[in-house]
Amino acid sequence: MSEKERVRGRILPREKGAAPLDVVIGVMAFLAALALGASMLANRQAEGWREGLSGRLTVQILQPDHPTAKRDMQTETKAALDILRDTPGILTITEMSDADAAKLVEPWLGTDALVKDLPLPRLIDATIEPGAHVNFAELQTRLQTVAPDSNVDDHTRWIARLQGLANTIIYAAYAVLLLIALATAAAVSFATRAGLEAHHDIVALLHQMGAHSGFIARAFEWHYLVSTFAASAVGAGFAAVTFLLAGGLEFAGVEAVPFLPPLGLNPQELAWLLAVPVVSGLIAWVTARLSVLAALREIY
Numbered sequence: 001m002s003e004k005e006r007v008r009g010r011i012l013p014r015e016k017g018a019a020p021l022d023v024v025i026g027v028m029a030f031l032a033a034l035a036l037g038a039s040m041l042a043n044r045q046a047e048g049w050r051e052g053l054s055g056r057l058t059v060q061i062l063q064p065d066h067p068t069a070k071r072d073m074q075t076e077t078k079a080a081l082d083i084l085r086d087t088p089g090i091l092t093i094t095e096m097s098d099a100d101a102a103k104l105v106e107p108w109l110g111t112d113a114l115v116k117d118l119p120l121p122r123l124i125d126a127t128i129e130p131g132a133h134v135n136f137a138e139l140q141t142r143l144q145t146v147a148p149d150s151n152v153d154d155h156t157r158w159i160a161r162l163q164g165l166a167n168t169i170i171y172a173a174y175a176v177l178l179l180i181a182l183a184t185a186a187a188v189s190f191a192t193r194a195g196l197e198a199h200h201d202i203v204a205l206l207h208q209m210g211a212h213s214g215f216i217a218r219a220f221e222w223h224y225l226v227s228t229f230a231a232s233a234v235g236a237g238f239a240a241v242t243f244l245l246a247g248g249l250e251f252a253g254v255e256a257v258p259f260l261p262p263l264g265l266n267p268q269e270l271a272w273l274l275a276v277p278v279v280s281g282l283i284a285w286v287t288a289r290l291s292v293l294a295a296l297r298e299i300y
Contacts, residue, residue, distance in 0.1 A: 021191050022231040025184060025280065029235030032180045033276045037243050039173035040269045046166035050159060057136070059084065059124040062149040076147035077122045083142050084124065089132030096123040184280055185287045188224055192291040195220060217292040221285045228284035232277035240265075240273050 061076050077095065084093050101120045128134055136154050143150045247264015265273075 021187060022227060024187055025228055025231040025284075026235035026238075028180050028184055028187075029232035029276050029280055030239050031235075032177055032280075033236040033239030033273045034242070035173040035176040035180070036273060036276065037239065037265055037269070039170045040265065040272065041263065042166045042169035042173070044269075046163055049162045049166075054155070054159060055128050055130065056155060057126050057128065057134070058153045058155070059126070059143065060151045060153065061122040061124070061147050062151070063119040063121065073122055076150065077124070079146035080124060080143055080150055083139075083146065084126055087134065087139060089129050089134045091127045091129040091132075094125045096125060181279070181283055184228070184283050188228065188284045188287040189291045192220055192224065192288045193295060195223070196292065196295050216296065217289050220292045221288040224288040225281050225285040229277050229281035232280035236273045236276040239276075240270050243270065 059080055061073060061080060063073055081093060081095060084090050098120065101123055104123075134154075136152055140150075140152045143152060243263065243265045
């Protein structure tokens with residue numbers, strides 16, 4: 001650090017009322033880190049949904065409403081399996097048992113005895129060979145000739161809906177980040193103006209001694225860059241601890257909420273939270289500089 005930088009750093013003593021600003025910036029950084037973490041969780045879950053559903057299809061054979069339903073369902077299931085085996089592009093075929101079907105509805109209906117009495121469909125899970133093209137409309141027609149109560153689901157609709165939900169969460173998180181950035185800039189701008197008023201005598205003396213506006217602005221921008229970065233680092237640190245605690249709930253014996261992704265971030269994702277204090281510091285640096293230069297033009 002040069003002598004000029006050391007002198008400039010001693011020009012502005014830390015205000016006694018700076019703690020409230022630090023708290024505000026720390027809280028905003030905490031919220032920004034939570035929003036950023038939520039966007040990463042949503043993006044990770046969307047990728048998991050795509051990987052889990054793409055390249056697969058499910059054949060549902062519904063129970064027909066007549067007395068011979070059980071015998072007919074067995075016959076239809078066997079015929080559907082034969083058609084799937086003869087379909088080019090189908091890699092593997094797995095017939096799901098009644099117990100597996102009951103597990104699929106367990107998150108919605110629980111394990112009550114009434115679930116066993118529900119007319120659950122027979123399910124056949126199939127994977128598609130990578131790069132292969134399967135004509136789902138033709139497959140549906142062929143299946144319905146031997147199993148009129150069958151339905152082919154290639155999961156395209158579900159993937160689109162889940163991707164849309166994830167995108168909504170991600171864009172909402174980005175909107176929150178933008179609002180927090182604007183709020184941070186506004187807080188720093190207000191604090192800079194207040195700092196100019198509090199140190200009016202020092203600024204006036206420096207100006208009379210021939211100090212350029214850029215020199216005075218650098219004193220303020222360095223001051224708010226350091227304080228904002230420190231407060232934001234604390235807020236982002238608390239957010240990181242929150243995600244770590246949320247990720248450890250399952251290990252502590254707390255059951256996960258059905259349909260929600262794991263709330264913990266992996267180390268690579270946690271590293272992205274470091275961007276919060278860095279960006280906050282840059283916002284404070286730019287805002288303080290512009291605010292001081294604009295104020296000095298008005299005064300002098």
